[in-house]
Amino acid sequence: MPQGVLASYKQFLPINEDTPIFTLGEGQTPLIKSRNIVKTIGCEELYFKFEGCNPTGSFKDRGMVVAVAKAVEKGIEAIACASTGNTSASAAAYGAYLGLKTTIIVPQGNVATGKLAQAIAYGAHIAMIKGNFDSALNIARELADKHPIELVNSLNPNRIEGQKTAAFEIVDEIGKAPELLYIPVGNAGNISAYWKGFKEYFELGFSTNFPELHGYQAEGASPLVTGKVFENPETVATAIRIGNPASWDNAITARDESGGLIDSVTDEEIISTYQLLAASEGVFCEPASASSLAGLIKEKKNGTDFQNKIIVCVVTGNGLKDPENAIKISPASYGEYQNDYQSVEKVLIN
Numbered sequence: 001m002p003q004g005v006l007a008s009y010k011q012f013l014p015i016n017e018d019t020p021i022f023t024l025g026e027g028q029t030p031l032i033k034s035r036n037i038v039k040t041i042g043c044e045e046l047y048f049k050f051e052g053c054n055p056t057g058s059f060k061d062r063g064m065v066v067a068v069a070k071a072v073e074k075g076i077e078a079i080a081c082a083s084t085g086n087t088s089a090s091a092a093a094y095g096a097y098l099g100l101k102t103t104i105i106v107p108q109g110n111v112a113t114g115k116l117a118q119a120i121a122y123g124a125h126i127a128m129i130k131g132n133f134d135s136a137l138n139i140a141r142e143l144a145d146k147h148p149i150e151l152v153n154s155l156n157p158n159r160i161e162g163q164k165t166a167a168f169e170i171v172d173e174i175g176k177a178p179e180l181l182y183i184p185v186g187n188a189g190n191i192s193a194y195w196k197g198f199k200e201y202f203e204l205g206f207s208t209n210f211p212e213l214h215g216y217q218a219e220g221a222s223p224l225v226t227g228k229v230f231e232n233p234e235t236v237a238t239a240i241r242i243g244n245p246a247s248w249d250n251a252i253t254a255r256d257e258s259g260g261l262i263d264s265v266t267d268e269e270i271i272s273t274y275q276l277l278a279a280s281e282g283v284f285c286e287p288a289s290a291s292s293l294a295g296l297i298k299e300k301k302n303g304t305d306f307q308n309k310i311i312v313c314v315v316t317g318n319g320l321k322d323p324e325n326a327i328k329i330s331p332a333s334y335g336e337y338q339n340d341y342q343s344v345e346k347v348l349i350n
C-alpha cells in the first residue's frame with residue numbers, strides 16, 4: 001500500500017488531479033491486540049487502535065492532511081484552527097511542510113505541555129486566550145470568515161473525510177467490522193468520521209456488518225450525555241474538555257444509526273484506565289484517549305456480557321503529549337539509591 005492517507009485512500013477521498021499528494025506518514029497505525037485487559041472484559045478479542053503513532057501523535061493528522069491538501073489546491077496560503085492542543089500541533093506540522101502561515105487559538109492553561117511544544121517548534125502563530133475551547137472556536141470561525149484563511153477544525157468536512165480512513169484500516173485488518181467500537185468524544189468529529197467510514201465501506205461491499213459505536217465523554221464535559229451545553233467544562237482529559245460540540249447532531253446520528261450509546265466516565269475512571277493501559281498493555285496514551293477503554297470497563301462492571309464479541313477501543317493520542325500527568329499521578333514510582341551495585345540491587349525487592 002502506498003504511504004499516507006492521501007495516496008492510500010485516493011478513491012475514497014475528495015481528491016482530483018489538482019490536489020497535491022503528500023504525507024508526513026499519517027495513517028496505518030497499529031491495531032494492538034490486548035493480552036491482559038481482554039481477560040477482565042471476557043470478550044473474544046480486544047484491540048487498541050493506537051492513533052498516538054501518527055506523525056504528530058494523534059488521529060488529527062489523518063484529517064489534517066486532507067484539509068491542508070484541499071486548501072493548497074484552492075490556492076490558499078494560510079490556515080487557522082482553535083484547539084485543545086492536538087489539532088494545533090497537527091495543523092502546525094502540515095502547515096510547516098506546505099509552507100503555509102498557520103494561526104492557532106488555544107485556551108490558556110489548558111493545553112498539555114507536549115502539544116504546546118509542538119506548535120512552537122513547528123513555528124505556528126499562537127494566540128493563547130483567556131477562555132475555553134468553545135470561545136476559541138468562535139474566534140477561529142470569524143477569522144476564517146473575514147480573511148482568506150482555511151479553517152482546519154473538524155467543522156471542515158475534509159477533516160472528517162480523512163479521519164474516516166481509520167475505520168477502513170480496522171475492517172481491513174480484522175477482516176470485518178468489530179461488533180463494538182469504543183471512542184472518546186469531545187467536539188464529536190471523530191465519532192462522526194468513524195461512522196461515515198464504516199457506512200461507506202459497507203455500502204461499497206468491503207464489509208458486511210457495522211459496529212455499535214459507544215462514545216465516551218468526561219463527566220465534567222458531557223453535553224451529549226445530558227443534552228445540555230456545558231458553559232464551564234472541566235476535566236483532566238483536556239483533549240475532550242469541550243462544552244458545546246461542533247458535530248453534536250452527527251454524533252447523535254452515529255449513536256442512533258449504529259444502535260450504540262454516548263455516556264460519560266469520571267476523571268478517576270479516566271486516570272485509572274490511563275495507568276492500566278500503559279502498565280498492563282504497554283500502550284501509553286494521553287488521558288482523554290483512555291476514556292474509550294474506561295467506558296468499556298464501566299460497562300463490564302455494570303454487568304454487561306461481552307462473550308464472543310470483537311471489540312476495538314480507539315486510543316486517540318500519545319501519552320508523551322502530557323508527561324506532567326503521568327508523573328503527577330504516581331510521583332513515588334521511583335526511589336533514589338546510592339551510586340553502587342548493592343544499593344541498586346535492592347530495587348528488585350521493592
Ligand SMILES: *Cc1c(COP(=O)(O)O)cnc(C)c1O
Binds near residue numbers: 060086185
Ligand atoms: C481531538 C481529540 C479527541 C476528541 O475528538 P473529537 O473529534 O473532538 O470528538 C480525543 N482524544 C484526543 C487525543 C484528541 O486529540
